[in-house]
Amino acid sequence: MSSDPIILYDIPSKAPGCAWSPNTWKVRYAFNYKGLAYKTVWIEYPDIADLCKKIGAEPTMIRQNGEPYYSLPVIEDPKTGAVISDSARIAEYLDATYPDTPKVVPEGTHVLQKTFMAAYDNATGPLISYIMPAIAKILRPKSEEYFVRTREASFKKKLTDMWPTGEEHEKAWKEVEAGFGKVDRWLNEPMNAGKPFVMGDVVSFADFMIGGELIWCRCGFGEESDLWKDMMKWHGGRWAKLIDSLKKYEGPLEDMAD
Amino acid sequence: MSSDPIILYDIPSKAPGCAWSPNTWKVRYAFNYKGLAYKTVWIEYPDIADLCKKIGAEPTMIRQNGEPYYSLPVIEDPKTGAVISDSARIAEYLDATYPDTPKVVPEGTHVLQKTFMAAYDNATGPLISYIMPAIAKILRPKSEEYFVRTREASFKKKLTDMWPTGEEHEKAWKEVEAGFGKVDRWLNEPMNAGKPFVMGDVVSFADFMIGGELIWCRCGFGEESDLWKDMMKWHGGRWAKLIDSLKKYEGPLEDMAD
Structure with a gap:
């Protein structure tokens, strides 16, 4: 069991202080709200699909033509080995895996x-x-x-x-x-x-x-x-x-x- | 303090078993879920506004031309003297006034x-x-x-x-x-x-x-x-x-x- 911080894959930008994606921000907020240690790995847009396939992250959508659509955020938790895609699924994973931290998605909601x-x-x-x-x-x-x-x-x-x-x-x-x-x-x-x-x-x-x-x-x-x-x-x-x-x-x- | 049942103003229909309005059904469900005694007073559509003005029920909307729009459900609670319009407001009123009954709108939602x-x-x-x-x-x-x-x-x-x-x-x-x-x-x-x-x-x-x-x-x-x-x-x-x-x-x- 590793005590390394959880990895958050996020998209960089040219603007100072601006992680690019509103979806990864949800997870960033969640980490900081929960007080969980994490570190960011910055991934450029065209590299997202390859990264996801490599680390075994699920696509977040299946396109109408049947092709998988991969997107960030994805997290990789060295403590459990879990790789999770989709901000809502990540929030639920963190709520369940770290039950002593405040819940991001309160029970029943x-x-x-x-x-x-x-x-x-x-x-x-x-x-x-x-x-x-x-x-x-x-x-x-x-x-x-x-x-x-x-x-x-x-x-x-x-x-x-x-x-x-x-x-x-x-x-x-x-x-x-x-x-x-x-x-x-x-x-x-x-x-x-x-x-x-x-x-x-x-x-x-x-x-x-x-x-x-x-x-x-x-x-x-x-x-x-x-x-x-x-x-x-x-x-x-x-x-x-x-x-x-x-x-x-x-x-x-x-x-x-x- | 009266122990008479709460009055639910509702719209009748010609179809057997069919109280007419989906909005009054929300309140009907709430009463039965909470186990609160109520009785229905049936009101035809063109009589709704006059009824509301008479018993002091708030309009549920103000039309673009500034005129008030009255609608059912409205309840009248003889126990407290309260007259409440709008199904969500009624649910909240019942949750607050009868705290020993199960909540229809759970805290925070x-x-x-x-x-x-x-x-x-x-x-x-x-x-x-x-x-x-x-x-x-x-x-x-x-x-x-x-x-x-x-x-x-x-x-x-x-x-x-x-x-x-x-x-x-x-x-x-x-x-x-x-x-x-x-x-x-x-x-x-x-x-x-x-x-x-x-x-x-x-x-x-x-x-x-x-x-x-x-x-x-x-x-x-x-x-x-x-x-x-x-x-x-x-x-x-x-x-x-x-x-x-x-x-x-x-x-x-x-x-x-x-």
């Missing part, structure tokens, strides 16, 4: 946490026109080329053409704000009003999910951008307060230099 | 239960073309006239024209099935697999919500209809099993005769 994500994604869908081109730009060249090529193939348009400009921007950005407004109203459910997190006073996977998405925006748009400054003002500063409450679980980010 | 509903509604959206015309037909004449008139105004089409036929039906019904398939996959989250309810082994508001929607289909389509028979076979019989597990919380339905 596995389905509800999953559907929160579906509802959130639906509400904030209009963000995609902004976040896709923004987040592509902060990848390192090897990942950027791969990400842009594969995403342009699935969206059937150039990522740079997705970004709304002029009047279209006015309208689209208001739609993004309205989407977050919907999430804000959910969080303001009477029995949850004034409480910081989705489950009230206790942080959980759903908050890490929102936090990861907010970090994506902060990193993609840049802290000094008008877009990010807007977001930090929306809904009485809810998103600013949330990302601030989660700050202590971001943890120190290890060097991304090769 | 208020937001998650709400977003489950949003995600469910989204997934099963295509059902609307079938359920709207079906459910209108089982209202009594006074409610039917009102319901059809107001819904046709908001959908801007005749309810009877919504029902898909021929090839359109083949396609649309498959979309409904796919929508329920999405919910089925959520319920099959690894940590919930094989468990009967959204929160695992314990029933909660989310199950009552699905149950209410299923009763709407059972009542609107009829138990002998092909549509209902299809639904009962979908996804390994998940929906048949669910509505069956909830059967004991349907309770006896009081006479709807005027």
Whole structure:
């Protein structure tokens, strides 16, 4: 039984302080919340599938053409030998394997946490026109080329053409704000009003999910951008307060230099 | 302090055993699950607003034109004098006021239960073309006239024209099935697999919500209809099993005769 830290495979970026993926951030938050020792191994986008096959990590999806789709986060736990893919599965693994640490997915909420994500994604869908081109730009060249090529193939348009400009921007950005407004109203459910997190006073996977998405925006748009400054003002500063409450679980980010 | 039963205001229908509204069913399930004494007062659709104003029930929505929108369920509790609207608020009221009864919304899940509903509604959206015309037909004449008139105004089409036929039906019904398939996959989250309810082994508001929607289909389509028979076979019989597990919380339905 090894006492080496758990390995978190994550995607690097060019932006300082920016682990690239909102999905790996969920796991990063979970590690720091639980106080578990981990170390990051940075993997460029085109190397993900080979890594997963090599270490025996399951694909997180099967494409319509039947091909497996591999994605990060993946963790490798030297203590148990386990290799786990998918942020929700990783959270559940950590909850089960380290029962003395605070739970990320409280008992009985596995389905509800999953559907929160579906509802959130639906509400904030209009963000995609902004976040896709923004987040592509902060990848390192090897990942950027791969990400842009594969995403342009699935969206059937150039990522740079997705970004709304002029009047279209006015309208689209208001739609993004309205989407977050919907999430804000959910969080303001009477029995949850004034409480910081989705489950009230206790942080959980759903908050890490929102936090990861907010970090994506902060990193993609840049802290000094008008877009990010807007977001930090929306809904009485809810998103600013949330990302601030989660700050202590971001943890120190290890060097991304090769 | 009165020991009279709590009054549940509900909408009657022409179909035997069919309280009309999926939203009042959530409360009916909750009463029976908690073992609280209640009695139904049946209210026709066009009388809802006047009733609510008379007994001081809050509107459940403010329309875009600023007008209040009143809806059932509403309960009136002679023990406390409270009058509560909205099924989620009623569930929370009952949880708080009768703390010795099993909780319908477990601690910390208020937001998650709400977003489950949003995600469910989204997934099963295509059902609307079938359920709207079906459910209108089982209202009594006074409610039917009102319901059809107001819904046709908001959908801007005749309810009877919504029902898909021929090839359109083949396609649309498959979309409904796919929508329920999405919910089925959520319920099959690894940590919930094989468990009967959204929160695992314990029933909660989310199950009552699905149950209410299923009763709407059972009542609107009829138990002998092909549509209902299809639904009962979908996804390994998940929906048949669910509505069956909830059967004991349907309770006896009081006479709807005027």
